[in-house]
Amino acid sequence: MSIIKKIPHIVLHITQTLENAGFEAYLVGGCVRDLLYDQKPKDWDITTNAHPEKIQKLFPHTFYENTYGTVAVVNDDVSDETLKIVEVTPYRIEGGYTDNRHPETVTFAENLNDDLQRRDFTINAMALDIRGNIRDPYHGQDDIKNKTIRTVGKPTDRFSEDALRMLRAIRFCAELDFVMEKNTEEAILNNSQLLEKISKERIRDEFIKILMSDKPKRGLEIAHKVGILRFISLELEKGIGIDQGGIHTYDVWEHLLRSLQHTADRGWPLEIRLAALFHDIGKPVTRKKGETKWTFYGHEVVGARMTQKILTDLKFPKKISEKVTKLVRWHMFFADTETLTHSAVRRIVTRVGKENIWSLMDVRAADRIGTGRPKENPYRLRKYHAMIDEVLRDPISVGMLKVDGRKIMEMTGEKPGPKIGFILRILLEEVLENPTLNTAEYLNTRAKELQQLNEKELLDLDKKAKDKAAQEEQKEIGNIHKKHFIR
Ligand code: ATP
Numbered sequence: 001m002s003i004i005k006k007i008p009h010i011v012l013h014i015t016q017t018l019e020n021a022g023f024e025a026y027l028v029g030g031c032v033r034d035l036l037y038d039q040k041p042k043d044w045d046i047t048t049n050a051h052p053e054k055i056q057k058l059f060p061h062t063f064y065e066n067t068y069g070t071v072a073v074v075n076d077d078v079s080d081e082t083l084k085i086v087e088v089t090p091y092r093i094e095g096g097y098t099d100n101r102h103p104e105t106v107t108f109a110e111n112l113n114d115d116l117q118r119r120d121f122t123i124n125a126m127a128l129d130i131r132g133n134i135r136d137p138y139h140g141q142d143d144i145k146n147k148t149i150r151t152v153g154k155p156t157d158r159f160s161e162d163a164l165r166m167l168r169a170i171r172f173c174a175e176l177d178f179v180m181e182k183n184t185e186e187a188i189l190n191n192s193q194l195l196e197k198i199s200k201e202r203i204r205d206e207f208i209k210i211l212m213s214d215k216p217k218r219g220l221e222i223a224h225k226v227g228i229l230r231f232i233s234l235e236l237e238k239g240i241g242i243d244q245g246g247i248h249t250y251d252v253w254e255h256l257l258r259s260l261q262h263t264a265d266r267g268w269p270l271e272i273r274l275a276a277l278f279h280d281i282g283k284p285v286t287r288k289k290g291e292t293k294w295t296f297y298g299h300e301v302v303g304a305r306m307t308q309k310i311l312t313d314l315k316f317p318k319k320i321s322e323k324v325t326k327l328v329r330w331h332m333f334f335a336d337t338e339t340l341t342h343s344a345v346r347r348i349v350t351r352v353g354k355e356n357i358w359s360l361m362d363v364r365a366a367d368r369i370g371t372g373r374p375k376e377n378p379y380r381l382r383k384y385h386a387m388i389d390e391v392l393r394d395p396i397s398v399g400m401l402k403v404d405g406r407k408i409m410e411m412t413g414e415k416p417g418p419k420i421g422f423i424l425r426i427l428l429e430e431v432l433e434n435p436t437l438n439t440a441e442y443l444n445t446r447a448k449e450l451q452q453l454n455e456k457e458l459l460d461l462d463k464k465a466k467d468k469a470a471q472e473e474q475k476e477i478g479n480i481h482k483k484h485f486i487r
């Protein structure tokens with residue numbers, strides 16, 4: 001299929017409109033790379049020789065995105081949910097990099113080649129017009145074929161202009177499964193310290209993209225190899241060569257990377273990927289020689305603290321760092337498999353939080369795979385899931401009723417005593433039999449009637465009610481077991 005057919009209508013329309021008005025206009029950057037590599041582009045960028053105010057005149061709804069002349073064109077087709085805005089940026093030249101972060105000056109350029117020259121890598125420095133012509137002065141297409149990340153121009157110059165590009169290089173290796181060209185790689189090795197100048201937020205965003213790529217393990221291995229992993233976390237590398245013994249085939253570093261890779265293979269979300277990566281981060285500092293093997297007592301407690309610090313330093317939102325820290329803190333819980341009781345499961349659900357319990361199970365699965373052991377025995381896994389479901393559900397109890405003991409005493413003048421308990425249980429039985437009866441109105445009236453009965457009559461009804469509640473409880477648990485295919 002022609003690559004033009006893969007371009008959304010609105011993007012073609014904007015490009016065509018610019019051309020019709022006598023300007024040049026091209027798709028550029030990541031979207032061209034992705035189209036040529038047969039991947040789905042994440043966003044669509046257009047570059048043009050039209051200046052911002054000329055761009056704005058051509059489209060009914062636009063606004064400025066940043067100070068670099070980028071105009072956001074709003075898609076007026078409200079039925080198009082996928083693409084709300086398209087960025088149109090005038091050709092630019094950037095100059096005078098002095099702080100290893102951003103240019104001193106940005107000027108508009110006359111021709112496309114000047115704009116392509118400022119871009120970081122050859123695969124990101126291609127432009128495509130709406131007739132399918134590709135402008136590729138740096139042979140990005142060859143590098144796509146050879147799966148190579150190569151800077152436009154001298155790598156040392158380009159990395160000292162903007163040090164973040166070193167991390168971007170690694171991110172593209174992880175996202176595209178590419179390798180770094182030799183000079184590019186060497187330049188990173190020699191200039192890694194420049195990353196000190198880059199804000200934690202920008203580092204975090206690239207780190208997230210590495211984690212969310214298909215090959216996060218590879219990404220972090222390359223980051224280590226070229227000496228920039230320390231800008232993400234000093235602690236990860238300390239796991240290298242930390243043998244664990246026991247069921248573990250790998251050192252801590254390899255184990256963490258394998259756990260992380262499993263979360264990517266399963267397409268799991270960021271928090272779970274982070275927790276898998278950091279779950280044993282406390283091992284190197286807690287390792288002690290036991291009688292027969294290494295011990296790591298308290299590594300999950302120490303590790304949780306370390307994780308919190310790493311994520312806070314990288315300016316992760318509090319919500320994310322709290323969740324990940326909890327997952328690391330409690331990841332050891334399920335280690336003891338055969339003897340797990342409901343009350344133990346209830347405890348862990350309370351500690352990690354109902355909303356996090358299934359994530360914890362995912363971290364556990366990743367941990368296990370990262371150890372080199374096969375997947376959890378499916379029956380046992382289903383049993384865990386059933387136990388969690390059982391403790392998560394609201395138990396059948398008089399607490400479900402739309403009336404309580406105090407209200408009944410108020411209404412009837414009855415003193416505290418066993419009779420109130422009988423009445424509540426009898427009401428519960430009736431509600432279990434017919435849930436529509438669970439209204440304050442009905443229960444109030446019925447409670448008054450029951451209060452008139454003598455002890456003997458109530459006792460008989462109460463016995464029936466208890467049996468009914470026990471039966472219902474059994475049935476609910478049976479349903480959960482059926483759902484998980486366990487006995
Ligand atoms: P993604 O798929 O993540 O969107 P992308 O290549 O589109 O990847 P963006 O950050 O969206 O990356 O940037 C768009 C384009 O701008 C890049 O393809 C590249 O040409 C250029 N670019 C972005 N950041 C830099 C940078 N730090 N230095 C040089 N060029 C850059």
Ligand code: MG
Nearest residue numbers: 030031042043
């Ligand atoms: Mg992009």
